[in-house]
Amino acid sequence: MKKDTKSRLIDEAEILFSRNGFYGTSINDVAKKLGVSKQALLHHFTTKEKLYAAVLEEAANYLLQQLDSIKQSHNKAKKQLSEFILEISQPNDKQLRVIILLLRELLDNQERADKVSKWFLGPWLDALVGIVEQAQRDGHYEQYDPMAFLYHLLGAVQYFLISQPTLKQLYGEEAFESQKKAHMALLVNIVEHT
């Protein structure tokens, strides 16, 4: 049941790319962490860009799969949305890494705007918008544009997530905990009682 080197390289690259960004990560570092040579990595991916693309593809699959599992566990679109917001608000390590990767992509994509991000974000966003639209058909959030509503939620959640280390350091652990509570309360208020 041991993972093969290729997928272990992707996992390790995901950690380092999310932590240090594309330019801040060297393929040598990735390979060394697994105890293999840099050329073993290049044997599987030929270039650094292709390794990065593999990481993004993996991240996209993760996001879509997560959404799919939520869809299967809950029938009502509104419940699906609130469950989704709840999950990404309290992410595990992997989820947090994927969110950071996503944000880095948005930043780096600022003028590049290449094709990689297209499939990385597109299907996931579309699926989410689909949920909001279904919820609207069920009679919720009707005063809002679906995409704007969704983006608003995503922005608020993800921005707070990546700010957490800074906020902790800025205001201390216990002050931060009450901030987090207030943040979650505001989120729940929007999703549940709008």
Added chain:
Amino acid sequence: MKKDTKSRLIDEAEILFSRNGFYGTSINDVAKKLGVSKQALLHHFTTKEKLYAAVLEEAANYLLQQLDSIKQSHNKAKKQLSEFILEISQPNDKQLRVIILLLRELLDNQERADKVSKWFLGPWLDALVGIVEQAQRDGHYEQYDPMAFLYHLLGAVQYFLISQPTLKQLYGEEAFESQKKAHMALLVNIVEHT
């Protein structure tokens, strides 16, 4: 009235750091863009980190100054907040660069959490929270925690801002324009009619 080399280096570094991040920017590139040697840059800043710190300091000053100018133009806290949200929602080039720098800092700061970001974000956040608290004393937004409410707005605005190139490319120019309208409408709705 010509700017000296040092501040021109900061300006150019701000452009490149915001576009490509810390690791994606070389001090050679920065110097070359101004037609001076790399050692001219090192003469003024001694290390790349110090150049980066100078850029962050400049960015922090810009944010605080922007806020100050809004405070002086409007008396009521609620009006100050709505004006602020409006301004950063439609940023000029410099504002956009500063916002991107800020987001990059949050991402890179994820585990580093060093002192640099402390002064970079701290006073600005405190000033903004102060405005929200004043608005609450005037009878607005009373159902929310000030920090959570502010962070919610900041997140929604900034996340949408950095997504613009990707959204344009994903859905086309005219679809994006209507998304933007819906996004602005939602924002105005929150700030004005809560």
Added chain:
DNA sequence: AAACGAACTTACCGAACGGTAAGCAGATTC
């Protein structure tokens, strides 16, 4: 048992990286 392809290894490579050392022109100070 010969051939083969996948999964690596060691040995390199040129370019770019951040940074040091030394010098030099020109304005300022003593």
Added chain:
DNA sequence: GAATCTGCTTACCGTTCGGTAAGTTCGTTT
């Protein structure tokens, strides 16, 4: 007018970067 300081320059350095070339090892196929 000699010395000094500022703002640069060219020359150079060791390290690391992504990537190439050429094996080697080993299980599988023929």
